[in-house]
Amino acid sequence: MSRNQQHDPNQDTQQTNPDEKPGILDRIDPVSFGAPINSLRQLFIILGTVMLGMLTAAVGQTVVGTAAPHMVADLDGVEHYAWIFTAYLLASTITVPIYGKLSDTYGRKPFFLAGITIFMVGAVLCGMAQDMNQLIAFRALQGLGAGAIIPIAIAIVGDIFPPSERGKWQGALFATFGLATVIGPTLGGFLTDSFGWRWIFYVNLPIGVIAIIAASMTLPSTAVGEQRKIDWSGVALLAIAAIPLMLALSWAGQEYAWTSPEIIGLFGVSILGIGAFILVELRAENPILNPRFFANRIYSICMIGSFLTALGMFSTIMYMPLFLQGVLGHSATRSGMLVTPMMLGLVIASILGGQMLSRIGRYKYMAITGFVLAGSGMILMASMDAGTSTMQVLRNVILTGIGIGMMMQLFTIVAQNAFSIKDLGSVTASAQFFKQIGGALGVAALGSVMLNQYSSAYDSRVNGELSGEVTAEQAAEYQNPLELLTQAEQGATDNGIIASDIPVALTEAVRESLAIAVTDLYLVGAVIMGIGLVTMLFLPEIPLRTSNRDEEEETPSEDPAGEPVRTTERARPQVDRRQPSPEPEPRRSYD
Structure with missing residues (x-):
């Protein structure tokens, strides 16, 4: 007999105590997950399996950056450098909403397994690539797999836990990705220097194999929603x-x-x-990405929040090493050590934020707080210059990381809470889709802002006060600051990313120009966080459901002001399910 069918002699005594809180297993609805979970051991094995899948994709994604310069040098394809990342991003972004809808219709397990398998096959082929065209094609194949792994992993946690509990467990899931972000670049550099760049694609194959075996044994095959034509x-x-x-x-x-x-x-x-x-x-x-979802104000604002959070996060992570190496003169290793506390702050804030969300449920104020902290950190980063101390850098990046970390999972959970369980995969994939679009825009648009500001400041110095002091070849060498990071990773320069054999005046011009460009970038980031803050003021707040079964019985609608209104049976996990259900109780709004 299953756990729910067995009779506990103390059950009647336990149920007569209205103050007793239900345990973790009592909060799980086997209908939404597709199978009963009978013990904590089984629960943690399932969650560990999902985390292994997430870790496979996350490590495979984060180890590439430090090895990319060596790849293009070995395969003689410097002109295709950006495509190592673009091909992966293209494939994963496009497939995210498709996998979400497919998993809603046919179940999570087959697409989770397929995603890990495709990702691993792509990794092996990347390690065997003989030219840049092959490497780019196989990176796209990896992206096709990653597009399934991350959103479906989040959706599986949503299947297991109701919205009121998801924060605790999705926080741990995002912490897995954050951990990979911390260790990935260092691991990639170590493997590249010690064994060659091809080994970065092989390193997590054992993790992927374990994840596939565990997922095959632990995840149910039951489809979540009604099977309809794609x-x-x-x-x-x-x-x-x-x-x-x-x-x-x-x-x-x-x-x-x-x-x-x-x-x-x-x-x-x-x-x-x-x-x-x-x-x-x-x-x-049966739309892939339902435009009608945007009629729900909670969903619309959460998608904007996901987009803006990713926009701010990528601008911070991508260009802080440029400031640390180019302006402050730190080595690549030390700059990585200084960025790590930001990622640790992001991970810790994601975990604690999930716990707080599950305890208090007041997600609107958490979103506002996150944008305030992230915006404050970016304002402080916008004030940095060549005289900024290490402690000031640490303060600024940690504050920004905490703010962004508070929002990493928040908008996904809030959007999930606004819809039925049958749309869980689609809603989760939508949030991931807008995050990736925001990240792409952050890298491209904010990168253009930085390059334009640098070129303007650098040209005015070289053609003005340095006219006649430096040669055209020396000036041209530092025209593009992004190429300096590539040179540093290949070991072509010393003293950070600026060589020691150029005129001191040119060194100062590069550092001053970089300081202006990067800090202007963070000022733009602070404005973006301000836009997010204002947007969150209009976020409706409804209680987080305490059971996934509520989602199957509720009838969502909106009042003329666009506020979600629900009539639903409130969950009582500690009550014997054989007893008659209580009368429906209207859903209250905090606003």
Whole structure:
């Protein structure tokens, strides 16, 4: 007999105590997960399996950055450097909402297993690549796998726990990704220096194999929702809309100018694709990414929050090493050590934020606090210069990391709470989709801001006060600051990313120009966090459900002001399920 069917002699005594809180297992609904969970050991094995899958994708993604310069040097493809990341990002972003809908229809297990398998096959092939074209193609294959792993891992946790409990466990899940972000670059550098860059693709294969075996044995095969025909026309139009958009964001300011015909054309195709996608999805019986979700104000604001959080996070992580190495003169190793506390702050805040969300449920104020802290940290980073101390850098990055960490999982859980369990995968994938779009825009648009500010400041110094003191070759060597990081990782320069054999005046010009460019970037980031703060003021707040079963029985609607209104049976996990259910109780709003 299952745990729910066995009779405990003390059960009647326990149920007569209204002050007794239900245990973890009592909060789990086997219907939404697809199978009963009969012990804590079984629960932790399932959660460990999901975390292993997440770790496989996260480590595979974060180890590549430090090894990329060696890859392009070995395969003679410096001109294709950006495509190592672009191909992966393209494939994973496009497939995220598709996997989410498929898992809602046919169940999580087959696509979780398929995602890990595809990712590992892509990793092996990347390690065997003989030229840049092969490497780029196999990185895209890895992206196809990653597009399934992360959103489905989050959805599995949502299947197990109701919204009121998800914060605790999704915090641990995001902490796994954060841990990979901390150790990945260091591990990638060590493997590349010790064994060669190909080994970075092999290192987590054992983890992936264990994850596949464990998932095969522990995850249920039951489909979550009603099986209906997949909207393949929506899939095609989503690709038409997303691929040109991601290419434009990846190339703008790097390969082509923002106003070039290529970038304008890509944006134009994307806009047309988005319009066609919306029209088709509004008529589709089973849309891939339902435009009607945006009629729910909670969902709309949460997607904006996910987008802005990723925008701020990527701008901070991507360009802080440039400031530390180029302006303060730190080595690549030391700059990595200084960025690590930010990631640790992000991980800790994600875990503690999840605990707080489950305890108090007041997600609106947590979102506001997160944007305030992240914005404050970016304002402090915008005030940094060549005289900034190490302690000041640590204070600024930790404060920013805590703010962003508080919001990493928040918007996903809040959006999930606004919809039925049958839409859990789609809603989760939507949040991940907008995060990745925000990250791509952060790298591209904010990178262009930084490059333009640097070029303006650098040219004014070289052509002004340094005119006649430096040669054209010396000036051209430091025209693009992003190339300096590549040179430093290949060991081509000393003293941070600036060589010691150039004139002192040129060294100071590079550092001053970099300081202006990067701090202006963080000022833009602070403005973005301010926009997020204002947006959160309009976020409706409803209680987090205490049972996934509520989702199957509720009838969501909105009042004329756009506020979600629900009528639902409130869960009572400690009550014997054989007894009659209580009368429905209306859902109250905190606002």
